[in-house]
Structure formats: structure tokens, C-alpha cells
Amino acid sequence: MTEMMTSPPGILISAPSSGTGKTTVMLGLLRALAEDGLTVQPFKSGPDYIDPAFHLAAARRPSFNVDTWAMDGGLLEAISAQACGADIVVAEGSMGLFDGVAKPGEQGHGTSAETAARMGWPVILVLDVGGQAQSAAATALGFRMYNPDLPFAGVILNRCASPRHERLTRLGMERAGMPVLGVLPRRGDLTLPERHLGLIQAVEHPDLEAAISGYASFLREHVDLAAIRSAAASRSAGASVGRSANELPRPPAQRIALARDSAFSFTYPHLLEGWRASGAEILPFSPLANEAPAADADLVWLPGGYPELHAGKLAAADNFLTGLRRHAESRPVHGECGGYMTLGAALIDKDGTQHQMAGLLSLVTSYEKRKFHLGYRKAHLESGMPGFSAGDQLRGHEFHYCSILDQPDAPLARVLDAEGAEVPETGSVRGNVSGTFFHLIAQAGRMEAA
Incomplete structure (x- = not known):
């Protein structure tokens, strides 16, 4: 039997492409919110086998994949119901925000944007602003306007080189009407080890707990956590979220x-x-x-x-x-x-x-x-x-x-x-x-x- 409930508010961390630092932001945000006493439910948009284990380590709560190409509506609802009892959902996108396949599957093309729209999670775009300043606002504006119906919370500027670089980049964002939720200085020690399938596995990281704690401290110092919590949203009150285990495999x-x-x-x-x-x-x-x-x-x-x-x-x-x-x-x-x-x-x-x-x-x-x-x-x-x-x-x-x-x-x-x-x-x-x-x-x- 399927019960009715309202999903907890959530956000989706995405980016224009892979390699912009969204996983670092994701892990730091999960841990920082958990340290603030929130029960945080992580999700991963798309078919990723590795990131959910990192999410579990950061949030101390199992993470689940949400996939609009491979999953039908019943399975998507059953998986989203895993957030029951959480205070906030934080989901991580895959690749770029609108990257997917040409032909739709069960529910769509498998994009992170589809996941955000279906679940009602506003998007936070992580932008690598290295090598640009005001021009980064044009990228952010393009992503917001590509699908004007997509809920959009704002941006986190990553790899900012100096206070002057930050001021110039913020000027562009102000002109574009784009909220800046955080500015992360450039640091070379905030990368996760990788191999040919992407990140190494969580169980192989030499000191994952220390790394995640460092990410959380870094985000707490440079990101407006209160603004992020305020930006989190869910589907309208009274929306149905399936709680039936029968919809799971x-x-x-x-x-x-x-x-x-x-x-x-x-x-x-x-x-x-x-x-x-x-x-x-x-x-x-x-x-x-x-x-x-x-x-x-x-x-x-x-x-x-x-x-x-x-x-x-x-x-x-x-x-x-x-x-x-x-x-x-x-x-x-x-x-x-x-x-x-x-x-x-x-x-x-x-x-x-x-x-x-x-x-x-x-x-x-x-x-x-x-x-x-x-x-x-x-x-x-x-x-x-x-x-x-x-x-x-x-x-x-x-x-x-x-x-x-x-x-x-x-x-x-x-x-x-x-x-x-x-x-x-x-x-x-x-x-x-x-x-x-x-x-x-x-x-x-x-x-x-x-």
C-alpha cells in the first residue's frame, strides 16, 4: 500500500561539466549540515557506482541513485521515499546539468536537470571561475535560462584566485541577478584521488574521514550554509511520495x-x-x-x-x-x-x-x-x-x-x-x-x- 507524505526539502548540486569540484562541495556540505544536527539524505543523479559510498561516509546515511532514463515513476517514488525522516535532501548531479542521452528512457533523458525538476530540488551550480571573472556570469545565466522552468537556487564560485578576482566575479553575478551562495578559494589539496573509472573507491581512500572533515571545515568557512538551507525546496505540499517497498526491485x-x-x-x-x-x-x-x-x-x-x-x-x-x-x-x-x-x-x-x-x-x-x-x-x-x-x-x-x-x-x-x-x-x-x-x-x- 502506498501512503501519502511530503518529501523533505532538498537541493541538487550540479555544474556545467565534470571536474569542477562538485563532489568536494557535495561531501563537505553533507558533513557540515550533519554536524549542525540535521539528518541529511544524500542522493546521486544518474548511474554512478562510486559516489554513493562517499556520500554514506559523509552523511552517515545511505545514498541512493535516482535515474530518469532507467527508472519508471514507481521506482523513482520508492527511492525518493528513502528520504523519509530526513531534515534535508542533498543530491549530487552527474556530468553537466543538462547532459544526458538523445533518446528518452522510462522518464526522460537521464539528466540531472530532469532529476531536479521531478523532485522539486533547486539547483546550485558549482562554477570553476579559474581564468575568468565577470564572464562566469554569462555561463551561469545561460544555464538558468536554458530551462527557465527549472528551479535554480544560485551558484558557488570555485577556485577563486584572490579577493579582487572574487569582487569582479560577484559583479558579473549581480548584473545577471544570480545569487552567490559561496566562494571557494583555490586550493590544490582538496581533490579526491582518481583512477580510470573516476574516483577511487571510498574503502580505498587512505584517510577518508580526515578528508571529509576538511571539506566540511572549508565549506563552513566559505559558503553560506543558512542560505543553502533556505534555498532547499520540495514538491508542493501534499505531493505523493510512494512508500511501498513493493516498488523497489x-x-x-x-x-x-x-x-x-x-x-x-x-x-x-x-x-x-x-x-x-x-x-x-x-x-x-x-x-x-x-x-x-x-x-x-x-x-x-x-x-x-x-x-x-x-x-x-x-x-x-x-x-x-x-x-x-x-x-x-x-x-x-x-x-x-x-x-x-x-x-x-x-x-x-x-x-x-x-x-x-x-x-x-x-x-x-x-x-x-x-x-x-x-x-x-x-x-x-x-x-x-x-x-x-x-x-x-x-x-x-x-x-x-x-x-x-x-x-x-x-x-x-x-x-x-x-x-x-x-x-x-x-x-x-x-x-x-x-x-x-x-x-x-x-x-x-x-x-x-x-
Whole structure:
């Protein structure tokens, strides 16, 4: 049953492009508001596997992805209901504010602007003003006017070089009628470490707590927190926010052995929340610690992550591999992206060294010659996989740099990109074992009969 409630007020932190400092602002703002005694609910707009873990560390409350391309209205409402009990919502956009795909999905093009409009969250634009002054106002004004119906709170000016630089930039913003909510001086020590998929994982940061505390102190000194809180808004009073757990994804099994360590960590939080809400038991284990999946599990699920960075250790993890193979003799095993590679016959690392993997699928992948794969995926299942049947349509996202050298098993699905073009990464199925290169976000229906 769906109850009625009003969502807490919120804001969305966005930017003209990636690399402007919005993640630093996001983490500092989450922690500063939490230090002020607020219960802060973080969200991430778009298909990001890494940022939610940083949000959790900063807000001490789980963060969830909101995706207008992949999610239907019921799922969006169920996820937004995770903010129940919070005092304020702070969401982080992805890429630039209006960046998305050409063809709409379930609810839209997957832009951060769509997320803000749907949820009623005013946008705070983080602008890198390095190398410009008054001209930054033209950028801000263009973003505000590109969609005049989009709620817009103001700007935070980042990487300001001097008091004079600030004065000139503020002059431009005043002329454009753009509220300035903060001015951050240029500091080289406020960047998060990155690798080829973006930020390193939260669990790998050498001192994440100190970093987040530093961001919070920095924002508290240079940002008007009271003005940001005043700018937060939500949908009009009486708006419906679904609270039914039935709208969250259903679990693919009752007892799910879930690989969970720095090699396998890319699972969307709303999936796990849906599994738990339906009463499933999640049994974490660490392949890197050479742990076998629970012997009484109904399903083994290997998420994506960075197995290519740990390929030698995984190849030598006899207890893990033996337990995995034993499970696959009678019960299902599924892998996503890095988990899929691990289920294959071999993985070749960037140095050209070949590492034997589980051998439950015939897949051979290589990082020796990197090939970039990025984008939304719509899969029409040709065979069943845990939780789904042949004929089901799934929506997900693919992001990796490996090449397929051999993929002789039966294809799991016909896979299309966001514009309807077929992609060669079809996934594989053999016996009880299946795998995909895309990370599952949601079910999108069933194929119509021919």
C-alpha cells in the first residue's frame, strides 16, 4: 500500500561539466549540515557506482541513485521515499546539468536537470571561475535560462584566485541577478584521488574521514550554509511520495551470497534495499580474503569492481574459487562486469599477464589494450538469469575499459544502447552461470510477442 507524505526539502548540486569540484562541495556540505544536527539524505543523479559510498561516509546515511532514463515513476517514488525522516535532501548531479542521452528512457533523458525538476530540488551550480571573472556570469545565466522552468537556487564560485578576482566575479553575478551562495578559494589539496573509472573507491581512500572533515571545515568557512538551507525546496505540499517497498526491485533469491570487497563493490544501493525490504538475506563474503560464498546460499552474486587490479590474488584464491565452482554445480551464479570477468576463463591485465579465473564461463577479457565502453543499456533477455526470465527487458549501465578476446558461450541477451543500436557485449550463460557487462538498474517490462 502506498501512503501519502511530503518529501523533505532538498537541493541538487550540479555544474556545467565534470571536474569542477562538485563532489568536494557535495561531501563537505553533507558533513557540515550533519554536524549542525540535521539528518541529511544524500542522493546521486544518474548511474554512478562510486559516489554513493562517499556520500554514506559523509552523511552517515545511505545514498541512493535516482535515474530518469532507467527508472519508471514507481521506482523513482520508492527511492525518493528513502528520504523519509530526513531534515534535508542533498543530491549530487552527474556530468553537466543538462547532459544526458538523445533518446528518452522510462522518464526522460537521464539528466540531472530532469532529476531536479521531478523532485522539486533547486539547483546550485558549482562554477570553476579559474581564468575568468565577470564572464562566469554569462555561463551561469545561460544555464538558468536554458530551462527557465527549472528551479535554480544560485551558484558557488570555485577556485577563486584572490579577493579582487572574487569582487569582479560577484559583479558579473549581480548584473545577471544570480545569487552567490559561496566562494571557494583555490586550493590544490582538496581533490579526491582518481583512477580510470573516476574516483577511487571510498574503502580505498587512505584517510577518508580526515578528508571529509576538511571539506566540511572549508565549506563552513566559505559558503553560506543558512542560505543553502533556505534555498532547499520540495514538491508542493501534499505531493505523493510512494512508500511501498513493493516498488523497489525484488530479490532474485532468498539467501544471496554477495561478494563485497575492494574488487567487488559496484552494486546499486536501491537493489540491496529492495532485496532486504522483501526479506532476503544478504550474506557478504570477500574473494580477496579467500572466503568462499556461504555453503547454504541460494545464489552467488558477484558485482562489478576492480578485479583487474587484483587478478593475481583472485587467481590464487583457492578457497573462493572452489566454493564458487561447487555452488555452480547445482545453484545459480551471476556476475556483473568485473564479476562477469571473474567467472570467465581468463583475465589479462594491463601488463599482458594472463590470470586464470573461475572458468565457469568461457569468457576471456583483456586490459592490455584498453577499449572504452560507456553508456546506458537495454537488454532483452534470451535466457533466464537470477530473478528474471527469458523475454524480460532490463535497463542498466556499462562502464569499463576491457576488451573481449573470446566469448563462445550462449548469449544471455540482445543488448542495445540508449539510442537503440546493438552492442556486442551480450552477456553469457552456461548452465547455472550467467554474466553481463552492464550493471542492472531496473526491469523495464517484457518483450512483445513477434
